[in-house]
Amino acid sequence: MLFPIPVNQVINQKFVSYSLVKYRDWEFEVEILLTQQAYSNIPFGGADRCSCADCKNYVANRETIFPEELTQLFNELGIDYRKEIEIWAIQRLENGLHQISGWFHFKGKIISGKDFRMPFADGNGYSFDLTSITENFKIGFAPGNDLTFFESKEGLIQIEFITNIQWVIDKKDETF
Numbered sequence: 239m240l241f242p243i244p245v246n247q248v249i250n251q252k253f254v255s256y257s258l259v260k261y262r263d264w265e266f267e268v269e270i271l272l273t274q275q276a277y278s279n280i281p282f283g284g285a286d287r288c289s290c291a292d293c294k295n296y297v298a299n300r301e302t303i304f305p306e307e308l309t310q311l312f313n314e315l316g317i318d319y320r321k322e323i324e325i326w327a328i329q330r331l332e333n334g335l336h337q338i339s340g341w342f343h344f345k346g347k348i349i350s351g352k353d354f355r356m357p358f359a360d361g362n363g364y365s366f367d368l369t370s371i372t373e374n375f376k377i378g379f380a381p382g383n384d385l386t387f388f389e390s391k392e393g394l395i396q397i398e399f400i401t402n403i404q405w406v407i408d409k410k411d412e413t414f
């Protein structure tokens with residue numbers, strides 16, 4: 239029986255599998271097996287490990303937060319959207335929605351497309367330039383490894399997102 243030949247290479251005795259992933263104006267190179275492995279090695283996302291009300295509310299919303307084109311992208315990158323690194327609450331908006339920021343990592347490179355970090359003119363720090371996907375969801379990509387659970391911290395891309403979500407858990411715990 240013949241098996242299809244996979245696009246894989248053995249580099250330094252390690253099995254490496256690269257894929258090219260296109261999304262909107264971006265093109266990524268991803269080491270999908272390594273990324274999938276890193277996500278399957280951890281049991282929960284950052285929000286599951288935190289007892290604060292904002293994390294609990296995020297977890298209660300999580301199945302409906304990501305637009306379909308992003309759950310599809312995450313699949314292609316090997317990311318489990320239920321296993322964010324961390325989330326944090328920015329503010330409550332005038333319309334009552336809670337604005338939450340969070341991030342993920344994958345092993346790979348940005349081949350083309352914008353980097354969300356916009357350096358300040360004086361060189362001290364940067365601002366975030368995220369791309370709106372829906373009214374309540376923005377995303378961006380840049381090299382980064384903040385608090386990563388990946389074993390090797392080299393060559394990671396950080397995916398930052400901001401989402402506006404409803405407070406769906408006990409009203410008495412509502413923040414802001």
Ligand SMILES: [Zn+2]
Nearest residue numbers: 288289290293
């Ligand atoms: Zn928390």
